[in-house]
Amino acid sequence: MMVDTLHQLLPGFLIPHFDWLMQLGQDTFGGIWPGMVTLVWTVIKIMLIVAPLLLCVAYTTYAERKIIGAIQVRVGPNRVGPWGLIQPLADGLKVLLKEVVVPANADKAVFLLAPLFAFAPALVAWAVIPFNEFLVLANVNASLLFIMAVTSVSVYGIILAGWSPNSKYAFLGSMRAAAQMISYEVAMGLSLVVVLMVSNSLNLVEIVKVQSQGRFADMGLTFLSWNWLPLLPMFVVYIISIFAECNRAPFDLAEGESEIVGYHVEYSGMSFAVFQLAEYSAMLMGCTLISLLFLGGWSSPVGFLPDSILWLFIKIFAVLTLFFWVRATFPRYRYDQVMRLGWKVLIPVCMIWLAVVACWMLSPWNIWK
Amino acid sequence: MEFRTFVFYFLSAILVFAALRVVTLRNPVHAALHLVLAFFSASGIWILLQAEFLAIALILVYVGAVMVLFLFVVMLLDINLDRLREGFWSYLPLGAIVALLIVAEMGLVLGGMYWGILEGDVPQVEAGFSNVQAVGRLLFTEYVYPFELASVVLLVGIVAATALTLRDKRKSKSLSPSEQVFVKAKDRVRVLQMPAEKND
Numbered sequence: 001m002m003v004d005t006l007h008q009l010l011p012g013f014l015i016p017h018f019d020w021l022m023q024l025g026q027d028t029f030g031g032i033w034p035g036m037v038t039l040v041w042t043v044i045k046i047m048l049i050v051a052p053l054l055l056c057v058a059y060t061t062y063a064e065r066k067i068i069g070a071i072q073v074r075v076g077p078n079r080v081g082p083w084g085l086i087q088p089l090a091d092g093l094k095v096l097l098k099e100v101v102v103p104a105n106a107d108k109a110v111f112l113l114a115p116l117f118a119f120a121p122a123l124v125a126w127a128v129i130p131f132n133e134f135l136v137l138a139n140v141n142a143s144l145l146f147i148m149a150v151t152s153v154s155v156y157g158i159i160l161a162g163w164s165p166n167s168k169y170a171f172l173g174s175m176r177a178a179a180q181m182i183s184y185e186v187a188m189g190l191s192l193v194v195v196l197m198v199s200n201s202l203n204l205v206e207i208v209k210v211q212s213q214g215r216f217a218d219m220g221l222t223f224l225s226w227n228w229l230p231l232l233p234m235f236v237v238y239i240i241s242i243f244a245e246c247n248r249a250p251f252d253l254a255e256g257e258s259e260i261v262g263y264h265v266e267y268s269g270m271s272f273a274v275f276q277l278a279e280y281s282a283m284l285m286g287c288t289l290i291s292l293l294f295l296g297g298w299s300s301p302v303g304f305l306p307d308s309i310l311w312l313f314i315k316i317f318a319v320l321t322l323f324f325w326v327r328a329t330f331p332r333y334r335y336d337q338v339m340r341l342g343w344k345v346l347i348p349v350c351m352i353w354l355a356v357v358a359c360w361m362l363s364p365w366n367i368w369k
Numbered sequence: 370m371e372f373r374t375f376v377f378y379f380l381s382a383i384l385v386f387a388a389l390r391v392v393t394l395r396n397p398v399h400a401a402l403h404l405v406l407a408f409f410s411a412s413g414i415w416i417l418l419q420a421e422f423l424a425i426a427l428i429l430v431y432v433g434a435v436m437v438l439f440l441f442v443v444m445l446l447d448i449n450l451d452r453l454r455e456g457f458w459s460y461l462p463l464g465a466i467v468a469l470l471i472v473a474e475m476g477l478v479l480g481g482m483y484w485g486i487l488e489g490d491v492p493q494v495e496a497g498f499s500n501v502q503a504v505g506r507l508l509f510t511e512y513v514y515p516f517e518l519a520s521v522v523l524l525v526g527i528v529a530a531t532a533l534t535l536r537d538k539r540k541s542k543s544l545s546p547s548e549q550v551f552v553k554a555k556d557r558v559r560v561l562q563m564p565a566e567k568n569d
Contacts, residue, residue, distance in 0.1 A: 035372020110398070141499045142421055149425045152433025156405070159437065163398065163444050171444075182437065202501055340546060 045137050049126050057280045058088035064324050071328040098269035103165045106266070110164040115267070115274035118157025122281040125150045129288055130205045132298045132309045142202045147289065148189060151245070155181045157278065158254070158263050165266035174263035176335060177254035181245055183342040188241035190350035191234040194357050195227060195293050198368045208297035212307070214367060220303030226296035230367065233353045235294045237346050239322075242286035244342065246279060249327035253335055283323060284316070291315035377417055384410035397443045401436060408432050422500040 010018060025033045062077065062084070069076030077084035102108055128143035130136035140146060155178050162174020196202060199210040214225035228235040247254040255262045264275050291297060291312060298312040333341070361368060387407040394400040408431050415424035508516050 032372055032375070035375070038372070107396075107398070110402070140421065142425055142501045145422070145425045145429070145501065149429040149433060152429055155433070155437055156440075159440055159444070160402075163440075175441075178437070178441075182434075185433075202499075336544065337546065 042137075046127075049137060050123060053123070053126060053281065053284070054277075056284060057277055058092065060280050060284060060320065061091070061276075062088045063320070064327075067321060067324045068328045071325065092273070095270050095273040100269040100271050101266075103167065103266050105166040107164040107166070110160050111266075112271065114157050114160035114164055115271050115278070116157070117160055118154055118278040119274050119281070121150045121154040121157075122278050122285055125285050128204065129285075129292070130208070130297070131312060132307070133205060133209075135309065136205065139203070139205060143204045144192060144196065144202045144207070148192070151282075151285070152185060154278070154282065157275070161267065161275070162263040167266050169261045170263050170265050173254065173256075173261055173265065176260075177247060177263050180247075180251065180253065180335075180338055180342070183339060184241045184244035184346075187237055187342055187346035187350055188245065190347060190354065191238045191241065192293070194231055194234045194350070194354055197354075197357060197361065198227065198231065200368075204292055204297075208292055208299065210368070211296045212299035217303070222296065222299055222303060223301035226294065226299075228294040231294065231353070231357070233349055235290075237350055238294065239290060239319075240341075240346060242290060243323070243326065244338065246283045246286055248279075248283060248323055250330040250333050251338055252327075252332060253338065256332065259332075284320070287316045287319040287323070288312075290319050295319075373417065377414065380410045380413040380417070384414070398440065401440050401443055404439075405432055405436050408436070420500060422504050 022037075025036070029036060065087075066076040066084075077087040080086045080090045100112075102111055125147045127137050128140055128146050130139065130143075158174050158177045158181065162171045162178075195207065199207040201207060201210070211226045212222055216222065216224035243249075244251040253260065253262075255264075264272055267275060295315045296311075297315075298309050299307050300311050360366060384407055387403045387410060390403040391400045391407060394403065408427055412424040412427045415421075415427065
């Protein structure tokens with residue numbers, strides 16, 4: 001696969017050298033060579049996703065400060081570089097140069113491992129995210145299941161970050177945050193079940209394709225046949241659950257800087273920054289999933305415009321702006337109300353809408369055929 | 370050596386190492402984390418066997434839910450390591466019997482494949498085959514009654530756990546949000562009019 005792609009991409013004068021290199025590898029390593037080529041090619045593709053992603057994460061923090069600043073009639077960062085554009089890099093440099101303080105009685109290995117446990121799942125999940133019909137690193141059949149499995153691992157980062165520094169406050173904070181994440185995972189999973197039912201597939205590419213079909217799509221109004229309209233309650237439940245899963249306002253009790261301490265009180269410098277990176281990349285992941293599952297992914301909202309990867313980016317940015325808007329608008333929930341909302345409101349809504357959609361699909365008015 | 374074989378041995382080596390550490394480590398949290406690593410390697414091996422549904426379910430259920438609860442318990446309990454070691458010799462015969470049983474079972478399965486008594490080869494499926502769909506279809510057609518039975522057993526478990534936590538009626542300071550939303554300002558704050566004091 002790599003050989004074919006590179007033959008198309010490389011300029012003509014390089015192709016003989018490339019073929020010579022492949023032949024050399026074949027002669028030297030024998031049977032293991034195709035496997036090695038696959039490995040290297042996959043690593044290159046991973047880099048092509050991760051590097052822009054990290055850049056996006058850095059500039060998400062900038063966008064957040066600028067947008068919230070605009071909402072609150074402030075300027076936002078404007079000192080470093082033109083319009084403050086170099087601010088994220090300056091912040092990154094600052095945390096890199098800070099000391100990582102490890103508490104005296106901490107479990108040092110677990111203490112340093114915990115931020116990675118939080119950060120890695122948010123990166124791994126991107127492996128199955130399709131950017132358009134063909135642009136996907138791994139187009140696996142059960143991609144949605146894969147995402148659910150991988151994101152459920154991120155709770156380890158929180159638990160271990162609370163336990164390892166041997167601090168009561170961090171431990172209590174991590175218990176709170178972990179309970180919140182586990183609770184909202186249930187509502188999130190149930191709302192996804194409804195999406196799976198109507199799209200009859202676990203594959204994200206299929207789910208997007210199904211959304212661009214239907215009566216409204218034939219009329220040229222594709223945006224009305226996306227999942228958000230027929231599954232509106234699930235759309236709302238899913239957005240709220242993503243807010244809670246990413247520990248974003250109004251559910252940001254995990255951080256709760258003004259009244260309660262969170263699981264990462266003992267972290268400093270780069271190890272703290274990795275938690276922030278994890279939060280922002282999880283947020284980008286959540287926005288992408290909302291765009292793919294409910295807002296039609298890369299399909300264009302109206303019939304006369306072509307489908308394009310740009311639509312996906314526009315949708316992601318729109319949902320991201322919603323995240324910032326909510327953060328600038330709503331006060332923080334009280335903890336018992338967070339749990340009540342998850343268990344007593346969102347999960348019953350999911351259950352009822354699951355039954356409604358199941359009956360709808362069996363009735364003659366089924367719109368998903 | 371095929372690349373596939375290399376991946377298999379790589380994952381198996383990690384799996385065996387992690388499983389050994391689960392048993393030998395003295396810190397229960399570290400042991401639990403090594404169990405998580407063992408689950409990940411096992412799911413990698415299952416993916417090699419083209420059982421992607423089982424592999425992902427292993428991560429989702431065991432790593433994402435069961436081990437999290439395990440970690441909670443291990444972290445919240447104050448486990449005394451010396452007390453744990455006390456009963457080592459008295460439990461050894463029982464442990465040895467269980468270990469022998471497991472070895473015998475594994476021997477039956479693996480040996481059966483080796484001598485060709487059981488069908489051992491994993492059938493290769495074409496690329497478009499959906500493992501999830503196949504498992505789901507089997508569960509909801511052929512095995513629907515055992516499946517329903519399992520869910521009833523789980524329901525009993527949920528009810529039992531809830532009943533256990535509500536065993537004694539404590540006076541808990543619970544709030545009623547439905548009452549809270551109907552609170553008016555005048556229920557909480559009383560504005561008094563007082564005549565100003567006069568300076569004599």
